[in-house]
Amino acid sequence: MTSALLLGATKGLGLELAREGARRNLSPIIYGRSASEPNAITEIPPQAVLYPIDLHSAERVQHAPLPTTPVAFFFWVAGAFHKGPLQQTEPSEIDLHTDLHFRGPVQFLRRFLRHQAEPFHLVTIGSVSSWRLREDEALYCGLKAAQTAFTRNFAxxxxxxxxxxxxxxINPGGLNIPTFWEKWESTAPDLGGFLxxxxxxxxxxxLTLxxxxxxxETQLMRRKPHGSGVDPIIEHHPRCPEVLGNLNQGKTP
Ligand SMILES: NC(=O)c1ccc[n+]([C@@H]2O[C@H](COP(=O)([O-])OP(=O)(O)OC[C@H]3O[C@@H](n4cnc5c(N)ncnc54)[C@H](OP(=O)(O)O)[C@@H]3O)[C@@H](O)[C@H]2O)c1
Structure with missing residues:
Protein backbone atom coordinates (compact mmCIF):
# COMPACT_ATOMS: atom_id res chain seq x y z
CA MET A 1 0.00 0.00 0.00
CA THR A 2 1.29 3.51 -0.82
CA SER A 3 2.22 5.52 2.28
CA ALA A 4 1.85 9.19 3.15
CA LEU A 5 4.02 10.70 5.90
CA LEU A 6 2.23 13.53 7.73
CA LEU A 7 4.35 15.74 10.01
CA GLY A 8 1.89 17.18 12.58
CA ALA A 9 -1.23 15.09 12.02
CA THR A 10 -2.44 14.00 15.45
CA LYS A 11 -5.27 16.55 15.23
CA GLY A 12 -6.63 19.40 13.12
CA LEU A 13 -5.99 19.61 9.39
CA GLY A 14 -3.20 17.01 9.51
CA LEU A 15 -5.54 14.40 10.99
CA GLU A 16 -8.22 15.26 8.38
CA LEU A 17 -5.57 14.79 5.66
CA ALA A 18 -4.58 11.43 7.19
CA ARG A 19 -8.23 10.26 7.29
CA GLU A 20 -8.86 11.44 3.73
CA GLY A 21 -5.66 9.74 2.54
CA ALA A 22 -6.81 6.49 4.17
CA ARG A 23 -10.17 6.78 2.36
CA ARG A 24 -8.12 6.89 -0.85
CA ASN A 25 -6.31 3.65 0.07
CA LEU A 26 -3.14 5.34 1.25
CA SER A 27 -1.47 4.29 4.45
CA PRO A 28 -0.86 7.33 6.74
CA ILE A 29 2.26 7.65 8.88
CA ILE A 30 1.26 10.19 11.52
CA TYR A 31 3.85 12.26 13.43
CA GLY A 32 3.26 14.52 16.44
CA ARG A 33 3.93 14.72 20.16
CA SER A 34 0.66 12.96 21.04
CA ALA A 35 1.47 10.03 18.75
CA SER A 36 2.78 8.39 21.94
CA GLU A 37 -0.78 8.53 23.38
CA PRO A 38 -2.93 7.09 20.59
CA ASN A 39 -5.98 6.88 22.89
CA ALA A 40 -6.02 10.67 22.96
CA ILE A 41 -6.40 10.83 19.17
CA THR A 42 -9.89 10.51 17.72
CA GLU A 43 -10.77 8.31 14.76
CA ILE A 44 -7.30 7.22 13.74
CA PRO A 45 -7.50 5.39 10.40
CA PRO A 46 -7.00 1.66 11.10
CA GLN A 47 -4.07 1.36 8.71
CA ALA A 48 -2.21 4.35 10.27
CA VAL A 49 1.20 4.12 11.92
CA LEU A 50 1.97 6.66 14.69
CA TYR A 51 5.44 8.02 15.41
CA PRO A 52 6.15 10.50 18.23
CA ILE A 53 8.21 13.58 17.47
CA ASP A 54 8.66 16.88 19.28
CA LEU A 55 9.73 19.57 16.82
CA HIS A 56 10.77 21.79 19.75
CA SER A 57 13.56 19.36 20.62
CA ALA A 58 16.61 19.07 18.33
CA GLU A 59 17.42 15.76 19.99
CA ARG A 60 13.95 14.27 19.37
CA VAL A 61 13.95 15.48 15.76
CA GLN A 62 17.30 13.71 15.27
CA HIS A 63 16.06 10.45 16.79
CA ALA A 64 12.42 10.22 15.72
CA PRO A 65 11.66 6.98 13.81
CA LEU A 66 11.68 7.19 10.02
CA PRO A 67 9.33 5.22 7.73
CA THR A 68 10.39 1.63 7.15
CA THR A 69 9.33 1.65 3.48
CA PRO A 70 9.47 4.46 0.87
CA VAL A 71 6.66 7.01 1.11
CA ALA A 72 4.99 8.64 -1.88
CA PHE A 73 3.85 11.79 -0.03
CA PHE A 74 5.41 14.00 2.66
CA PHE A 75 2.93 16.46 4.20
CA TRP A 76 4.51 19.33 6.20
CA VAL A 77 1.61 20.40 8.40
CA ALA A 78 2.74 21.03 12.02
CA GLY A 79 2.16 24.52 13.36
CA ALA A 80 0.61 26.62 16.12
CA PHE A 81 -0.88 30.08 16.21
CA HIS A 82 0.75 32.97 18.02
CA LYS A 83 -0.52 36.51 18.50
CA GLY A 84 1.02 39.38 20.44
CA PRO A 85 3.37 42.33 20.03
CA LEU A 86 7.00 41.20 19.87
CA GLN A 87 7.93 43.28 22.90
CA GLN A 88 5.50 41.24 25.01
CA THR A 89 6.53 37.89 23.54
CA GLU A 90 8.76 35.76 25.76
CA PRO A 91 12.18 34.75 24.35
CA SER A 92 11.17 31.11 24.92
CA GLU A 93 8.05 31.61 22.76
CA ILE A 94 10.18 32.91 19.89
CA ASP A 95 12.43 29.83 20.11
CA LEU A 96 9.44 27.50 20.42
CA HIS A 97 7.67 28.84 17.32
CA THR A 98 10.86 29.02 15.27
CA ASP A 99 11.61 25.38 16.15
CA LEU A 100 8.06 24.24 15.39
CA HIS A 101 7.49 26.09 12.12
CA PHE A 102 10.95 26.04 10.61
CA ARG A 103 14.05 24.60 12.26
CA GLY A 104 12.51 21.28 13.36
CA PRO A 105 10.71 20.46 10.08
CA VAL A 106 13.73 21.44 7.95
CA GLN A 107 16.05 19.25 10.06
CA PHE A 108 13.57 16.36 9.87
CA LEU A 109 13.16 16.80 6.10
CA ARG A 110 16.95 16.67 5.69
CA ARG A 111 17.06 13.41 7.68
CA PHE A 112 14.25 12.02 5.55
CA LEU A 113 16.05 12.99 2.31
CA ARG A 114 19.14 11.10 3.40
CA HIS A 115 16.99 8.12 4.44
CA GLN A 116 14.81 7.76 1.31
CA ALA A 117 16.41 7.84 -2.14
CA GLU A 118 13.14 7.49 -4.09
CA PRO A 119 11.24 10.50 -5.51
CA PHE A 120 8.28 11.77 -3.48
CA HIS A 121 5.61 14.46 -3.48
CA LEU A 122 6.07 17.21 -0.86
CA VAL A 123 2.86 18.96 0.22
CA THR A 124 3.44 22.02 2.41
CA ILE A 125 0.56 23.52 4.38
CA GLY A 126 1.53 27.19 4.54
CA SER A 127 -1.03 29.91 5.16
CA VAL A 128 -2.41 33.06 3.62
CA SER A 129 -0.64 34.60 6.65
CA SER A 130 2.59 34.07 4.65
CA TRP A 131 1.59 37.04 2.47
CA ARG A 132 -1.10 38.90 4.44
CA LEU A 133 -0.38 41.91 6.67
CA ARG A 134 -1.75 41.22 10.14
CA GLU A 135 -1.63 43.16 13.39
CA ASP A 136 0.42 41.65 16.27
CA GLU A 137 1.19 38.53 14.23
CA ALA A 138 4.70 39.37 12.98
CA LEU A 139 6.21 36.18 14.46
CA TYR A 140 3.54 33.81 13.09
CA CYS A 141 3.32 35.51 9.67
CA GLY A 142 7.12 35.73 9.39
CA LEU A 143 7.55 32.02 10.11
CA LYS A 144 4.78 31.01 7.64
CA ALA A 145 6.54 33.21 5.03
CA ALA A 146 9.83 31.43 5.79
CA GLN A 147 8.12 28.04 5.37
CA THR A 148 6.58 28.99 2.02
CA ALA A 149 9.79 30.62 0.67
CA PHE A 150 11.74 27.52 1.72
CA THR A 151 9.23 25.26 -0.07
CA ARG A 152 9.40 27.20 -3.38
CA ASN A 153 13.20 27.14 -3.34
CA PHE A 154 13.51 23.55 -2.14
CA ALA A 155 11.25 22.48 -5.04
CA ILE A 170 -1.15 25.18 -0.19
CA ASN A 171 -1.92 28.44 1.60
CA PRO A 172 -5.24 28.02 3.45
CA GLY A 173 -7.23 30.86 4.96
CA GLY A 174 -8.93 30.56 8.38
CA LEU A 175 -10.05 27.01 9.21
CA ASN A 176 -12.75 25.93 11.65
CA ILE A 177 -10.28 24.02 13.84
CA PRO A 178 -10.87 24.81 17.53
CA THR A 179 -7.55 23.20 18.63
CA PHE A 180 -5.62 25.78 16.60
CA TRP A 181 -7.31 28.66 18.41
CA GLU A 182 -7.90 27.16 21.88
CA LYS A 183 -5.06 29.03 23.64
CA TRP A 184 -6.32 32.31 22.22
CA GLU A 185 -9.89 32.28 23.50
CA SER A 186 -9.95 35.98 24.35
CA THR A 187 -8.80 37.04 20.87
CA ALA A 188 -10.01 34.04 18.83
CA PRO A 189 -12.16 34.88 15.81
CA ASP A 190 -15.68 33.56 15.35
CA LEU A 191 -15.01 30.28 13.52
CA GLY A 192 -18.55 30.14 12.12
CA GLY A 193 -17.55 31.42 8.68
CA PHE A 194 -14.22 29.62 8.56
CA LEU A 195 -13.37 26.81 6.14
CA LEU A 207 -5.21 18.86 -6.10
CA THR A 208 -2.23 16.73 -5.04
CA LEU A 209 -3.32 13.61 -6.90
CA GLU A 217 1.10 26.91 -5.39
CA THR A 218 -2.56 27.28 -4.45
CA GLN A 219 -4.42 29.71 -2.21
CA LEU A 220 -7.56 28.27 -0.53
CA MET A 221 -9.38 31.27 0.88
CA ARG A 222 -12.64 31.72 2.72
CA ARG A 223 -15.39 33.87 1.29
CA LYS A 224 -16.18 37.09 3.13
CA PRO A 225 -18.44 38.32 4.55
CA HIS A 226 -19.53 35.21 6.46
CA GLY A 227 -22.41 33.34 4.97
CA SER A 228 -21.69 34.29 1.37
CA GLY A 229 -20.88 30.67 0.51
CA VAL A 230 -18.98 27.76 1.97
CA ASP A 231 -16.78 26.70 -0.95
CA PRO A 232 -13.29 28.16 -0.69
CA ILE A 233 -11.99 30.58 -3.30
CA ILE A 234 -9.23 28.65 -5.10
CA GLU A 235 -6.40 30.51 -6.86
CA HIS A 236 -3.53 28.64 -8.54
CA HIS A 237 -0.84 31.26 -8.27
CA PRO A 238 1.36 32.91 -5.64
CA ARG A 239 0.23 36.17 -4.03
CA CYS A 240 2.43 39.23 -3.64
CA PRO A 241 2.90 40.18 0.01
CA GLU A 242 0.49 42.86 1.20
CA VAL A 243 2.25 46.17 1.74
CA LEU A 244 2.22 48.93 4.28
CA GLY A 245 -0.13 51.21 2.35
CA ASN A 246 -2.78 51.08 5.06
CA LEU A 247 -0.27 51.86 7.79
CA ASN A 248 1.09 54.78 5.79
CA GLN A 249 -2.43 56.19 5.75
CA GLY A 250 -2.60 55.90 9.54
CA LYS A 251 -4.76 52.74 9.49
CA THR A 252 -4.02 49.31 10.89
CA PRO A 253 -4.52 46.20 8.70
N1 LIG B 1 -6.33 26.59 11.65
C1 LIG B 1 -6.21 27.56 10.77
O1 LIG B 1 -7.06 28.49 10.70
C2 LIG B 1 -5.06 27.58 9.80
C3 LIG B 1 -5.13 28.44 8.69
C4 LIG B 1 -4.09 28.45 7.78
C5 LIG B 1 -2.99 27.61 7.97
N2 LIG B 1 -2.94 26.78 9.05
C6 LIG B 1 -1.77 25.92 9.21
O2 LIG B 1 -2.21 24.59 9.20
C7 LIG B 1 -1.29 23.78 9.95
C8 LIG B 1 -2.09 22.87 10.87
O3 LIG B 1 -2.83 23.67 11.79
P1 LIG B 1 -4.12 23.11 12.52
O4 LIG B 1 -5.16 24.16 12.39
O5 LIG B 1 -4.42 21.72 12.07
O6 LIG B 1 -3.60 23.13 14.04
P2 LIG B 1 -3.78 22.07 15.23
O7 LIG B 1 -5.15 21.49 15.24
O8 LIG B 1 -3.33 22.80 16.46
O9 LIG B 1 -2.76 20.90 14.86
C9 LIG B 1 -1.38 21.14 14.88
C10 LIG B 1 -0.61 19.86 14.63
O10 LIG B 1 0.79 20.18 14.79
C11 LIG B 1 1.35 19.28 15.74
N3 LIG B 1 2.38 19.91 16.57
C12 LIG B 1 2.24 21.02 17.33
N4 LIG B 1 3.37 21.22 18.05
C13 LIG B 1 4.22 20.21 17.72
C14 LIG B 1 5.52 19.85 18.12
N5 LIG B 1 6.22 20.57 19.02
N6 LIG B 1 6.10 18.76 17.59
C15 LIG B 1 5.43 18.00 16.69
N7 LIG B 1 4.19 18.28 16.25
C16 LIG B 1 3.59 19.37 16.78
C17 LIG B 1 0.20 18.86 16.64
O11 LIG B 1 0.48 17.59 17.22
P3 LIG B 1 0.85 17.39 18.79
O12 LIG B 1 0.11 18.40 19.59
O13 LIG B 1 0.43 15.96 19.02
O14 LIG B 1 2.33 17.55 18.86
C18 LIG B 1 -0.95 18.76 15.63
O15 LIG B 1 -0.97 17.49 15.03
C19 LIG B 1 -0.36 24.76 10.68
O16 LIG B 1 0.89 24.79 10.03
C20 LIG B 1 -1.06 26.11 10.54
O17 LIG B 1 -0.12 27.17 10.50
C21 LIG B 1 -3.96 26.74 9.97
Whole structure:
Protein backbone atom coordinates (compact mmCIF):
# COMPACT_ATOMS: atom_id res chain seq x y z
CA MET A 1 0.00 0.00 0.00
CA THR A 2 1.29 3.51 -0.82
CA SER A 3 2.22 5.52 2.28
CA ALA A 4 1.85 9.19 3.15
CA LEU A 5 4.02 10.70 5.90
CA LEU A 6 2.23 13.53 7.73
CA LEU A 7 4.35 15.74 10.01
CA GLY A 8 1.89 17.18 12.58
CA ALA A 9 -1.23 15.09 12.02
CA THR A 10 -2.44 14.00 15.45
CA LYS A 11 -5.27 16.55 15.23
CA GLY A 12 -6.63 19.40 13.12
CA LEU A 13 -5.99 19.61 9.39
CA GLY A 14 -3.20 17.01 9.51
CA LEU A 15 -5.54 14.40 10.99
CA GLU A 16 -8.22 15.26 8.38
CA LEU A 17 -5.57 14.79 5.66
CA ALA A 18 -4.58 11.43 7.19
CA ARG A 19 -8.23 10.26 7.29
CA GLU A 20 -8.86 11.44 3.73
CA GLY A 21 -5.66 9.74 2.54
CA ALA A 22 -6.81 6.49 4.17
CA ARG A 23 -10.17 6.78 2.36
CA ARG A 24 -8.12 6.89 -0.85
CA ASN A 25 -6.31 3.65 0.07
CA LEU A 26 -3.14 5.34 1.25
CA SER A 27 -1.47 4.29 4.45
CA PRO A 28 -0.86 7.33 6.74
CA ILE A 29 2.26 7.65 8.88
CA ILE A 30 1.26 10.19 11.52
CA TYR A 31 3.85 12.26 13.43
CA GLY A 32 3.26 14.52 16.44
CA ARG A 33 3.93 14.72 20.16
CA SER A 34 0.66 12.96 21.04
CA ALA A 35 1.47 10.03 18.75
CA SER A 36 2.78 8.39 21.94
CA GLU A 37 -0.78 8.53 23.38
CA PRO A 38 -2.93 7.09 20.59
CA ASN A 39 -5.98 6.88 22.89
CA ALA A 40 -6.02 10.67 22.96
CA ILE A 41 -6.40 10.83 19.17
CA THR A 42 -9.89 10.51 17.72
CA GLU A 43 -10.77 8.31 14.76
CA ILE A 44 -7.30 7.22 13.74
CA PRO A 45 -7.50 5.39 10.40
CA PRO A 46 -7.00 1.66 11.10
CA GLN A 47 -4.07 1.36 8.71
CA ALA A 48 -2.21 4.35 10.27
CA VAL A 49 1.20 4.12 11.92
CA LEU A 50 1.97 6.66 14.69
CA TYR A 51 5.44 8.02 15.41
CA PRO A 52 6.15 10.50 18.23
CA ILE A 53 8.21 13.58 17.47
CA ASP A 54 8.66 16.88 19.28
CA LEU A 55 9.73 19.57 16.82
CA HIS A 56 10.77 21.79 19.75
CA SER A 57 13.56 19.36 20.62
CA ALA A 58 16.61 19.07 18.33
CA GLU A 59 17.42 15.76 19.99
CA ARG A 60 13.95 14.27 19.37
CA VAL A 61 13.95 15.48 15.76
CA GLN A 62 17.30 13.71 15.27
CA HIS A 63 16.06 10.45 16.79
CA ALA A 64 12.42 10.22 15.72
CA PRO A 65 11.66 6.98 13.81
CA LEU A 66 11.68 7.19 10.02
CA PRO A 67 9.33 5.22 7.73
CA THR A 68 10.39 1.63 7.15
CA THR A 69 9.33 1.65 3.48
CA PRO A 70 9.47 4.46 0.87
CA VAL A 71 6.66 7.01 1.11
CA ALA A 72 4.99 8.64 -1.88
CA PHE A 73 3.85 11.79 -0.03
CA PHE A 74 5.41 14.00 2.66
CA PHE A 75 2.93 16.46 4.20
CA TRP A 76 4.51 19.33 6.20
CA VAL A 77 1.61 20.40 8.40
CA ALA A 78 2.74 21.03 12.02
CA GLY A 79 2.16 24.52 13.36
CA ALA A 80 0.61 26.62 16.12
CA PHE A 81 -0.88 30.08 16.21
CA HIS A 82 0.75 32.97 18.02
CA LYS A 83 -0.52 36.51 18.50
CA GLY A 84 1.02 39.38 20.44
CA PRO A 85 3.37 42.33 20.03
CA LEU A 86 7.00 41.20 19.87
CA GLN A 87 7.93 43.28 22.90
CA GLN A 88 5.50 41.24 25.01
CA THR A 89 6.53 37.89 23.54
CA GLU A 90 8.76 35.76 25.76
CA PRO A 91 12.18 34.75 24.35
CA SER A 92 11.17 31.11 24.92
CA GLU A 93 8.05 31.61 22.76
CA ILE A 94 10.18 32.91 19.89
CA ASP A 95 12.43 29.83 20.11
CA LEU A 96 9.44 27.50 20.42
CA HIS A 97 7.67 28.84 17.32
CA THR A 98 10.86 29.02 15.27
CA ASP A 99 11.61 25.38 16.15
CA LEU A 100 8.06 24.24 15.39
CA HIS A 101 7.49 26.09 12.12
CA PHE A 102 10.95 26.04 10.61
CA ARG A 103 14.05 24.60 12.26
CA GLY A 104 12.51 21.28 13.36
CA PRO A 105 10.71 20.46 10.08
CA VAL A 106 13.73 21.44 7.95
CA GLN A 107 16.05 19.25 10.06
CA PHE A 108 13.57 16.36 9.87
CA LEU A 109 13.16 16.80 6.10
CA ARG A 110 16.95 16.67 5.69
CA ARG A 111 17.06 13.41 7.68
CA PHE A 112 14.25 12.02 5.55
CA LEU A 113 16.05 12.99 2.31
CA ARG A 114 19.14 11.10 3.40
CA HIS A 115 16.99 8.12 4.44
CA GLN A 116 14.81 7.76 1.31
CA ALA A 117 16.41 7.84 -2.14
CA GLU A 118 13.14 7.49 -4.09
CA PRO A 119 11.24 10.50 -5.51
CA PHE A 120 8.28 11.77 -3.48
CA HIS A 121 5.61 14.46 -3.48
CA LEU A 122 6.07 17.21 -0.86
CA VAL A 123 2.86 18.96 0.22
CA THR A 124 3.44 22.02 2.41
CA ILE A 125 0.56 23.52 4.38
CA GLY A 126 1.53 27.19 4.54
CA SER A 127 -1.03 29.91 5.16
CA VAL A 128 -2.41 33.06 3.62
CA SER A 129 -0.64 34.60 6.65
CA SER A 130 2.59 34.07 4.65
CA TRP A 131 1.59 37.04 2.47
CA ARG A 132 -1.10 38.90 4.44
CA LEU A 133 -0.38 41.91 6.67
CA ARG A 134 -1.75 41.22 10.14
CA GLU A 135 -1.63 43.16 13.39
CA ASP A 136 0.42 41.65 16.27
CA GLU A 137 1.19 38.53 14.23
CA ALA A 138 4.70 39.37 12.98
CA LEU A 139 6.21 36.18 14.46
CA TYR A 140 3.54 33.81 13.09
CA CYS A 141 3.32 35.51 9.67
CA GLY A 142 7.12 35.73 9.39
CA LEU A 143 7.55 32.02 10.11
CA LYS A 144 4.78 31.01 7.64
CA ALA A 145 6.54 33.21 5.03
CA ALA A 146 9.83 31.43 5.79
CA GLN A 147 8.12 28.04 5.37
CA THR A 148 6.58 28.99 2.02
CA ALA A 149 9.79 30.62 0.67
CA PHE A 150 11.74 27.52 1.72
CA THR A 151 9.23 25.26 -0.07
CA ARG A 152 9.40 27.20 -3.38
CA ASN A 153 13.20 27.14 -3.34
CA PHE A 154 13.51 23.55 -2.14
CA ALA A 155 11.25 22.48 -5.04
CA UNK A 156 14.02 23.50 -7.48
CA UNK A 157 16.53 21.07 -6.03
CA UNK A 158 14.05 18.28 -5.30
CA UNK A 159 12.73 18.03 -8.87
CA UNK A 160 16.27 18.48 -10.25
CA UNK A 161 17.86 15.80 -8.05
CA UNK A 162 14.95 13.32 -7.89
CA UNK A 163 13.16 13.21 -11.22
CA UNK A 164 9.51 12.34 -10.72
CA UNK A 165 9.25 14.33 -7.49
CA UNK A 166 6.62 17.05 -7.15
CA UNK A 167 5.88 19.90 -4.73
CA UNK A 168 2.49 21.36 -3.79
CA UNK A 169 2.29 24.50 -1.68
CA ILE A 170 -1.15 25.18 -0.19
CA ASN A 171 -1.92 28.44 1.60
CA PRO A 172 -5.24 28.02 3.45
CA GLY A 173 -7.23 30.86 4.96
CA GLY A 174 -8.93 30.56 8.38
CA LEU A 175 -10.05 27.01 9.21
CA ASN A 176 -12.75 25.93 11.65
CA ILE A 177 -10.28 24.02 13.84
CA PRO A 178 -10.87 24.81 17.53
CA THR A 179 -7.55 23.20 18.63
CA PHE A 180 -5.62 25.78 16.60
CA TRP A 181 -7.31 28.66 18.41
CA GLU A 182 -7.90 27.16 21.88
CA LYS A 183 -5.06 29.03 23.64
CA TRP A 184 -6.32 32.31 22.22
CA GLU A 185 -9.89 32.28 23.50
CA SER A 186 -9.95 35.98 24.35
CA THR A 187 -8.80 37.04 20.87
CA ALA A 188 -10.01 34.04 18.83
CA PRO A 189 -12.16 34.88 15.81
CA ASP A 190 -15.68 33.56 15.35
CA LEU A 191 -15.01 30.28 13.52
CA GLY A 192 -18.55 30.14 12.12
CA GLY A 193 -17.55 31.42 8.68
CA PHE A 194 -14.22 29.62 8.56
CA LEU A 195 -13.37 26.81 6.14
CA UNK A 196 -14.41 23.26 6.94
CA UNK A 197 -11.19 21.22 7.50
CA UNK A 198 -12.71 18.00 6.10
CA UNK A 199 -13.66 19.78 2.87
CA UNK A 200 -10.23 21.44 2.69
CA UNK A 201 -8.51 18.06 3.19
CA UNK A 202 -10.54 16.60 0.28
CA UNK A 203 -9.61 19.54 -1.95
CA UNK A 204 -5.92 19.26 -1.02
CA UNK A 205 -5.87 15.53 -1.86
CA UNK A 206 -7.73 16.17 -5.14
CA LEU A 207 -5.21 18.86 -6.10
CA THR A 208 -2.23 16.73 -5.04
CA LEU A 209 -3.32 13.61 -6.90
CA UNK A 210 -4.23 15.44 -10.13
CA UNK A 211 -1.16 17.72 -10.28
CA UNK A 212 0.87 17.12 -13.43
CA UNK A 213 3.46 19.91 -13.17
CA UNK A 214 6.49 19.64 -10.81
CA UNK A 215 5.42 22.63 -8.66
CA UNK A 216 2.10 24.26 -7.93
CA GLU A 217 1.10 26.91 -5.39
CA THR A 218 -2.56 27.28 -4.45
CA GLN A 219 -4.42 29.71 -2.21
CA LEU A 220 -7.56 28.27 -0.53
CA MET A 221 -9.38 31.27 0.88
CA ARG A 222 -12.64 31.72 2.72
CA ARG A 223 -15.39 33.87 1.29
CA LYS A 224 -16.18 37.09 3.13
CA PRO A 225 -18.44 38.32 4.55
CA HIS A 226 -19.53 35.21 6.46
CA GLY A 227 -22.41 33.34 4.97
CA SER A 228 -21.69 34.29 1.37
CA GLY A 229 -20.88 30.67 0.51
CA VAL A 230 -18.98 27.76 1.97
CA ASP A 231 -16.78 26.70 -0.95
CA PRO A 232 -13.29 28.16 -0.69
CA ILE A 233 -11.99 30.58 -3.30
CA ILE A 234 -9.23 28.65 -5.10
CA GLU A 235 -6.40 30.51 -6.86
CA HIS A 236 -3.53 28.64 -8.54
CA HIS A 237 -0.84 31.26 -8.27
CA PRO A 238 1.36 32.91 -5.64
CA ARG A 239 0.23 36.17 -4.03
CA CYS A 240 2.43 39.23 -3.64
CA PRO A 241 2.90 40.18 0.01
CA GLU A 242 0.49 42.86 1.20
CA VAL A 243 2.25 46.17 1.74
CA LEU A 244 2.22 48.93 4.28
CA GLY A 245 -0.13 51.21 2.35
CA ASN A 246 -2.78 51.08 5.06
CA LEU A 247 -0.27 51.86 7.79
CA ASN A 248 1.09 54.78 5.79
CA GLN A 249 -2.43 56.19 5.75
CA GLY A 250 -2.60 55.90 9.54
CA LYS A 251 -4.76 52.74 9.49
CA THR A 252 -4.02 49.31 10.89
CA PRO A 253 -4.52 46.20 8.70
N1 LIG B 1 -6.33 26.59 11.65
C1 LIG B 1 -6.21 27.56 10.77
O1 LIG B 1 -7.06 28.49 10.70
C2 LIG B 1 -5.06 27.58 9.80
C3 LIG B 1 -5.13 28.44 8.69
C4 LIG B 1 -4.09 28.45 7.78
C5 LIG B 1 -2.99 27.61 7.97
N2 LIG B 1 -2.94 26.78 9.05
C6 LIG B 1 -1.77 25.92 9.21
O2 LIG B 1 -2.21 24.59 9.20
C7 LIG B 1 -1.29 23.78 9.95
C8 LIG B 1 -2.09 22.87 10.87
O3 LIG B 1 -2.83 23.67 11.79
P1 LIG B 1 -4.12 23.11 12.52
O4 LIG B 1 -5.16 24.16 12.39
O5 LIG B 1 -4.42 21.72 12.07
O6 LIG B 1 -3.60 23.13 14.04
P2 LIG B 1 -3.78 22.07 15.23
O7 LIG B 1 -5.15 21.49 15.24
O8 LIG B 1 -3.33 22.80 16.46
O9 LIG B 1 -2.76 20.90 14.86
C9 LIG B 1 -1.38 21.14 14.88
C10 LIG B 1 -0.61 19.86 14.63
O10 LIG B 1 0.79 20.18 14.79
C11 LIG B 1 1.35 19.28 15.74
N3 LIG B 1 2.38 19.91 16.57
C12 LIG B 1 2.24 21.02 17.33
N4 LIG B 1 3.37 21.22 18.05
C13 LIG B 1 4.22 20.21 17.72
C14 LIG B 1 5.52 19.85 18.12
N5 LIG B 1 6.22 20.57 19.02
N6 LIG B 1 6.10 18.76 17.59
C15 LIG B 1 5.43 18.00 16.69
N7 LIG B 1 4.19 18.28 16.25
C16 LIG B 1 3.59 19.37 16.78
C17 LIG B 1 0.20 18.86 16.64
O11 LIG B 1 0.48 17.59 17.22
P3 LIG B 1 0.85 17.39 18.79
O12 LIG B 1 0.11 18.40 19.59
O13 LIG B 1 0.43 15.96 19.02
O14 LIG B 1 2.33 17.55 18.86
C18 LIG B 1 -0.95 18.76 15.63
O15 LIG B 1 -0.97 17.49 15.03
C19 LIG B 1 -0.36 24.76 10.68
O16 LIG B 1 0.89 24.79 10.03
C20 LIG B 1 -1.06 26.11 10.54
O17 LIG B 1 -0.12 27.17 10.50
C21 LIG B 1 -3.96 26.74 9.97
Missing amino acids: VELVRDRPGSQVTL DPGQVARIIWD TQTEPFR
